[in-house]
Amino acid sequence: MALISLKNLGVTMSAPLFSNLNLVISAGDRLGIVAANGRGKSTLLRCLAGALDPTTGDITRTRGLRVGHVEQAVSAALLERSFHQAVADALPPDQADHELWRVDVVLDSLDVPEAMRERPVRALSGGWQRLALIARVWVTDPDVLLLDEPTNHLDLAKIGQLESWLNALPRDVPVVVASHDRAFLDATTNRTLFLRPEQSAVFSLPYSRARQALDEVDASAERKFQRDMKVAQQLRRQAAKLNNIGINSGSDLLTVKTKQLNQRAERLEDAALPAHRERSSGAIKLANRGTHAKVLITLDDVSVETPDGTPLFRTGKRVICQGDRIVLLGRNGVGKSRFVELIRRAIAEPETVAQPVKVTPSVVLGYSDQALSGMRADDTPLAMLSRKFEVGDQRARSLLAGAGVSIEMQERRIGALSGGQVARLMMLALRLANPNFYLLDEPTNHLDIDGQEALEAELLAHQASCVLASHDRSFIRAVGNRFWLVEKRKLTEVDSPEAFFRSVAETAG
Incomplete structure (x- = not known):
């Protein structure tokens, strides 16, 4: 049964985002929407939700259809509410008094701990804030569920939990997901829409098989x-x-x-119609200056600790060699980011590290953390590039344009750029640093699928030596050639990430 029908739908902003889109969303559909950053995924979801009128075409919804739309951002009005209150606020006024039980049912289905329910939304991690937004929509008992980048800020355990929850929903409730997470799309969808300015393509297949067909x-x-x-x-x-x-x-x-x-x-x-050419969101290119050293870093049973000195795990005796692409595996809170920070300081600020870490003098670091903190929000892309790398104005402008930062954005604050633009700006800065060792914490955050694949290709093409922490299963599988698992307060080397992925999924299920 068709619940939402799109006929010749189109939206034009400064340029067409999509046009002549014909699509039917029916009971049982699990539809993934795929497009580059800024190419209309969120806009299409807003049209489906009735929050935005299309430029051309028509949308038909069945009478009385309740559409639940989970957007990416948490509104300021929710930040001071507790997790439980934020979800309860979403109930219609006529249900708020006598149907509060709905809130507990939804929070139980998402495995939200009792202590977490009373915390203010402001104090929650990005992952729990994301689940709060999903719970707010689900408590209203929608007929159709729209999810905009639902895995943003989620660790692997919560992604697995979200996958299990979506797959357990009543099959007659269609779910429409806009996402850059390839493994998540494969696990939760049965149809894929590749959204394009012209000739959008729909396949009755999950992402990877649909991509081959496309x-x-x-x-x-x-x-x-x-x-x-x-x-x-x-x-x-x-x-x-x-x-x-x-x-x-x-x-x-x-x-x-x-x-x-x-x-x-x-x-x-x-x-004659030329084949679709994806307009690049900005090229991602890396560099590798190389080194004659075979062993780059030696760890002699290092203790990884919290800032206040509480031990998290020990590394044992480990070496990082040229050509190693080491992926850190482990659940949230085991100390992966602390380990990355320790390696960074051992290279960049060795006087601050008391632990037995030996770094070969020829190591030149390329570093990016989850928050992209190397990019100051009040700086401008042009000033940052010119200052850090002493490139001339014209060269800086050309490099920025190639990385997807348009001329008009180059002298605006970095804080005004989209997440995808800041991520590409960081990749440009890494390339200009010309390192021979990369230390990357969640590098695919904010990157669209083309960007993720470009980063994978660059790391492989340059045979870059690196240590990576990531929750992106597709990225881990494509790039890693060594895998270090942090578990039970120790680090062990494993042959493959698959057993860890399975253990996380089984816990979530």
């Missing part, structure tokens, strides 16, 4: 376009020859024939 469609379209253009060129060459003969002989018949050939070529050229 690549085949695009390749076929490109072959047809090249064939059509080749035929059009041949027709024009024939027309030119006949035209010369006709002029020399004065033949009216050849003149008519020439005109007909040119008209056929024009019709073919007008009808």
Whole structure:
């Protein structure tokens, strides 16, 4: 049964985000929406929710349909409310007094601990704030659920929990998910919409299989376009020859024939559709200055501790070698980020590290943390680049444009950029630092799928040595060649991340 129908839908801002979109959302659908940063995913969800009118086309909803829309941002009005109150506030006024039990049912289904329920939203982690937004919508008992980047800020355990919760929902409730998390899309969707300015494509497949199908469609379209253009060129060459003969002989018949050939070529050229070319959100390129050292860092049973000195885990004797792409695995709170920070200080501020960490003198660090704190919000991209790397104004502007920071954004505050733009700006800064060792904490946060794949390709192409902490399962599988698991207060090396992924999923289920 069709609950929402889109006919020739289009939205244009400064340029078309999407156009001529025809789509039906029915009971049982689990639809993933995929597009680059800033290309219309959130806009389409707002249209589906009735919060935004499209520029062109029509949306038809079944009468009385309740649409639940989970947006990305937490409103300021919720920050001082407790987790429980924030969810209860979403109940309609006529239910607020006598149906508070709904709140506890939803919070139980999301495994929210009792102590967490009384904390103010402001004091919650980004992951728990995300689950609070989902709970607020689900308590209203919607007929359709719209989720905008639901895995942002979630660790692997909470992502697994969210996957289990979505897969346990009543099958007649359609779920529409806009996400850059490839593994999450594969686990929770059965249809995929690739949103494009023109010719958006829908497949009745989860993301990875849909992506393969899309690549085949695009390749076929490109072959047809090249064939059509080749035929059009041949027709024009024939027309030119006949035209010369006709002029020399004065033949009216050849003149008519020439005109007909040119008209056929024009019709073919007008009808020929080039394959879709994704407009880049900004290139991601890395560098690797290399080193002759085989061993870059040696850890002699290092104790990783909290800022107040509480032990978290011990590393045992470990070495990080050239060409290693080490992924840190472990649940939230075990100390992965503290370990990354310890390595950073051992390289950049060795006098602050009392632990037995030996760093080869030739190591040059490229570092990015979860918060992208190397990018000051009150700085401008142009000033930051010019100051840090002593590149001229024209060169800085060219580099920024290539990284997806447009001319008009280059002298605005970095705080005004989107998360995707700041992430690409950080990647540009890493490239200009020309390191031979990368230390990256959640590097795919804020990157769209094209950006994630570009980062993967660069790390592999440059055979970059790195230590990575990430919750992105697709990224971990693509990049890692060594895996260090932090568990039960110790670090052990494992052959693959899959057993850890399974253990997290089983706990969540």
